[in-house]
Amino acid sequence: MIEWRERHISEKHLVLLLSFFVGMFSAAAAGILKTFIHLIQRLVEEQLIGDDRTWLYLVTPMIGITLAACFVKYIVRDDISHGITKILYAISQRKSIIKPHNMWSSIVGSGLTIGFGGSVGAEAPIVLTGAAIGSNLAKAFRLDQKTMMLMIGCGAAGAIGGIFKAPIAGLVFTLEVLMMDLTMTSVAPLLISSVTATAISYLLTGSEPMFPIREIEPFIVSRIPWYLILGAICGLVSLYFTRGMNRLEQWFKHRIQNMWLKLLLGGMTLSILIFIFPPLYGEGYDVIRQLINGDSLSSIENSPLEHNEWAARNGAWLLLTYFGFILLFKIVASVATNGAGGVGGIFAPSLFMGAITGFLTARIMNMSGLSVPEANFALVGMAGLMSGVMHAPLTGIFLIAELTGGYHLFMPLMIVSVISYLTIMLFEPHSLYAMRLAQKGELLTHNKDRNVLTLLKMDSVLETDFVTVFPEMTLGQLVQVISASKRNIFPVIDNDGRLRGILLLDEVRNIMFQPRLYKRFTVSQLMTSPPAVLPFDMPMEKVMETFEDTGAWNLPVVDEERRYLGFVSKSKIFNSYRHVLVHFSDE
Numbered sequence: 110m111i112e113w114r115e116r117h118i119s120e121k122h123l124v125l126l127l128s129f130f131v132g133m134f135s136a137a138a139a140g141i142l143k144t145f146i147h148l149i150q151r152l153v154e155e156q157l158i159g160d161d162r163t164w165l166y167l168v169t170p171m172i173g174i175t176l177a178a179c180f181v182k183y184i185v186r187d188d189i190s191h192g193i194t195k196i197l198y199a200i201s202q203r204k205s206i207i208k209p210h211n212m213w214s215s216i217v218g219s220g221l222t223i224g225f226g227g228s229v230g231a232e233a234p235i236v237l238t239g240a241a242i243g244s245n246l247a248k249a250f251r252l253d254q255k256t257m258m259l260m261i262g263c264g265a266a267g268a269i270g271g272i273f274k275a276p277i278a279g280l281v282f283t284l285e286v287l288m289m290d291l292t293m294t295s296v297a298p299l300l301i302s303s304v305t306a307t308a309i310s311y312l313l314t315g316s317e318p319m320f321p322i323r324e325i326e327p328f329i330v331s332r333i334p335w336y337l338i339l340g341a342i343c344g345l346v347s348l349y350f351t352r353g354m355n356r357l358e359q360w361f362k363h364r365i366q367n368m369w370l371k372l373l374l375g376g377m378t379l380s381i382l383i384f385i386f387p388p389l390y391g392e393g394y395d396v397i398r399q400l401i402n403g404d405s406l407s408s409i410e411n412s413p414l415e416h417n418e419w420a421a422r423n424g425a426w427l428l429l430t431y432f433g434f435i436l437l438f439k440i441v442a443s444v445a446t447n448g449a450g451g452v453g454g455i456f457a458p459s460l461f462m463g464a465i466t467g468f469l470t471a472r473i474m475n476m477s478g479l480s481v482p483e484a485n486f487a488l489v490g491m492a493g494l495m496s497g498v499m500h501a502p503l504t505g506i507f508l509i510a511e512l513t514g515g516y517h518l519f520m521p522l523m524i525v526s527v528i529s530y531l532t533i534m535l536f537e538p539h540s541l542y543a544m545r546l547a548q549k550g551e552l553l554t555h556n557k558d559r560n561v562l563t564l565l566k567m568d569s570v571l572e573t574d575f576v577t578v579f580p581e582m583t584l585g586q587l588v589q590v591i592s593a594s595k596r597n598i599f600p601v602i603d604n605d606g607r608l609r610g611i612l613l614l615d616e617v618r619n620i621m622f623q624p625r626l627y628k629r630f631t632v633s634q635l636m637t638s639p640p641a642v643l644p645f646d647m648p649m650e651k652v653m654e655t656f657e658d659t660g661a662w663n664l665p666v667v668d669e670e671r672r673y674l675g676f677v678s679k680s681k682i683f684n685s686y687r688h689v690l691v692h693f694s695d696e
Contacts, residue, residue, distance in 0.1 A: 124256060127246055127655050128263045128298035132305030133401055134246075135239035135267030140217045142235050143272070149173075149224025150391075157585025166226065167384050170446070171376030175226020177374060178219045178450025185214045189449055192454060196265060196287060199244070206248070211241035212242045218376070226390045228379060228442035232272055232452020239268030239629050243302075259295055262287055263302035270307035270596075273319060275511035278504055279303035285501040286542065311653030318514040320394070321492050323402050326482040335481050339470050340493055340525040344532020346436070346466050350459065351533070351541045353440045361448030368450065375449020383544045386435050389442045393461035400464045400487040401513065427473060455498065455541060457488030463494030488515055489525045496526035497533040500540040505529075566647050568654075570682050570696070571666055571674040577602050578632050579610055584620065585595065585627030585650040598663055601636045608665055608673040610636035639665050647675055652677065 118126070136272075153169050181189060186210065192215060199207050215234035223231050243264030247257040263285040270279035277689065280296070280303050365371050382389050384476055388396045443458045471483040471662020488509060496505030505526040508514050576594045578601055579588060597614035620626050640659035643652055643666045655664065656679055663678045 112321055120252075120256070122595055123250065123252075124259065124492075125301060125660020127243075127250070127260060128301040129305050130264040131239070131243045131246060131260060132270070132302030133309060134242045135264050135302065136217060136271035136306035136313075137243065138212075138238045138308035139235050139268060139271035139310065141240075142220055142231055143314075145216065145220035146224045146231060149220065166169070166387075166390060167380040170226035170228070170379050170383065170390070171372070171449075173221050173223070173227055174376055174446060174449045174451040175372055176225070177221040177227075177452050178368065180221065181214075181218055181450065181452065182368065185210055185218070185679045187214075187346065189214050189218055189234075189237070191542075192233040192240075193286065195237060196261060197543060199240075200261065200287060206257070207237070207240070207241040207244040209245050211237055212245060213238070215241075216451060219454075222451035225452045226383070227446040228383075228389050228391065228393070228439070229446045229451060230392055230455065230457025230460075231453065231458035232269070234452055235272050236265050236268040236454075238269075238307075239264035239266075243267075247420060247484070253536055262295065263298050266299045267302040267306035269305040269508075270346060271310045273508060273512055274310050274314075274316075275508050276300075276303040276307040278508035278511055279306070281503045281507050282501065285504050286499055286540070297394055308559055311554050313351055316690065319675055320398055320513045321399060322484070322488070322513050322515055324427075324484070325488075325515060326485055328518055332481060332521075333524065335479065336521045336524045337472060339467060339486060339490060339619035340528025341532050342470055343463065343490060343493025343525060343529035344461060344497050345400055346568055347494055347529060347533045348536050350440055350455075350462060350494070350498050351544070352571045353539055354444060354455070354541060355544055357422055357440065357444040358448060359464045361444060365448075372449050373453075374446040379442055379446040379449070382438055382445070386431075386438060388435055389439060392457040393439075396489075397460060397464045397491070400468045403484045429469060432465050432469055436469070437464055439465075442587065456495075458497050459498045460491045463490070466490045466494060468548035485518065486523065488513055489518060492522045493525040493529040497529040500530060500533070500543075502526040502530040527541050532582075566649070567643075567666065567677070568645065570649075570679060572675050572681060573676040575600055577673065578612060579603070580631065580633035581637070583628055584617070584630040584632075584634045585624075587617065588621050588627070591617075591621065598676065600665055600676070601632055602673045606661055606672040608639075608642065608667050608671055609633075611639045611665060616664075618675060642667055643677060645671070649682070653682065657683075 119658055120691045122321050181187070189211065196209075197208070215238050219229075219231050219234035222229060232422065241264065243260035243262070244257055247260040250258070265287055266279035266283045268279070269282050270276045273279075280299050283299055301636075346490060346633055361371065361375070364525075365374065378387075439462050443453070443455065466484035468483055468486065470490070471481045473484035474481050475483070491512075492505040492509040494505075495508065496502040499505070502523075503526075506519070506522045509522060510519065515522075527688045575596050576599055578588055578590055578599045580601055580603065582590075590616065599612040599614075600608060601610045601612055603609055611633060616637065620630070639660040641664055643655065643664050645666055645668050647655075656662075662680075663676050665676055666674045668674055
């Protein structure tokens, strides 16, 4: 099969053909996930709960999370959360290998989580599924890493196009969030996958947008200042979303180690929040539809505010307060879902919070005497929050336009998205997706110099042919070591292999030819401290900064217990840098 392909089909044509199949399979995966979620939701609503047992809505999310956690732990036996981060990691490591189980495991895990009411989204899991399809299909045809990376992008573009019916957003998301280079070689396959997936989604579910709008007010130039204010507010809410989500996830991950305790704490937290704020149940797409169509009161059904006389008398401000608390606690509900063992992404939560942010901003402006359309603000608020959280203003603009059919609101979409992005960039240089990799120095960006340094690893530039000496050695013994060495630096270590200092040949050159001093001096008297010591896991970008700060040409490398491992030199890094840069440029 492979040999026949190599003889009859050129690699260029094969890539275009595979991009079509990747788009088709990604759309099929998106359709399967949607169907799976709806089947579980129907089962929960009709068979498990019915009309007289609505209190079970407090229990079902915990059931879904438990099933998903057990599925991941005992069947998959691998971490399948943070799908977009996993794709970024695969791309950043230039291996572009995503495990085969990701072609189906995220569908099952997120279907169970969301179908039973988990407060997360299905989009990130399906994007990971599409990327895994692209990676493994490329691997099956023995394509090189550059093409495998392109196929991952095709899978992600197809997944976005398939689940949102948004072909342009699929392309832009891949270029903007996954940080793939924009070249004609890459654009054509990405477009084929995205358009193919969207067309199949149209065939399966019709051509109506995901969030159809009944009525929409046209854009008015005089409202630009209010859209600027909304953009800044969306940027600040995005900052709260990003940092709050990251810190809560870290707390769940590091403070609670027991799986069943996580399930109990996360499930109880989610149940309490859903009891007080029913809109936090599930993805929240019904609330979005209500807000962008001017039906905010429907969102308080089954909540403590419904049929409450005191609430009716204080309705205006109480409704604002209620939605404000929903905005505040949505990230808690999402982290409780994922932290307890559920599987889901942040697409839906960011859209949900964006719609609420836009609605609240418009309602407060209207109560202050202005006249702004609340539905329009809810719609563009989704774009603003997605742009801020993902650091992807183009994705926010095109995705919301395609999701709602609100193409004639491009101006406010652009204004709010750009201002939100600029606002969060003042405080947070990385998106929530990229933050974890950036902290480890494993993230590729559009900066080619930084990318090359990211691709360089310490073990590829580490030099280990330096002769070690001990502090108690005499000058005479040191001279014998020097005579057999080709280096002019000698690491000084103790009996446990820990680095104590370094000894430079220049420091002993003036006394090494005086035999009368051979027993007078020891290495401990002659050694010096190195300008800096490099941990083995230090990112190469930080290594170069250390070289610049110290002015050194060679620096020692140690492990976590300060055991000596070798030296890194500027010349070695520059040579490796040139080799990687040539390979990088060829691609």
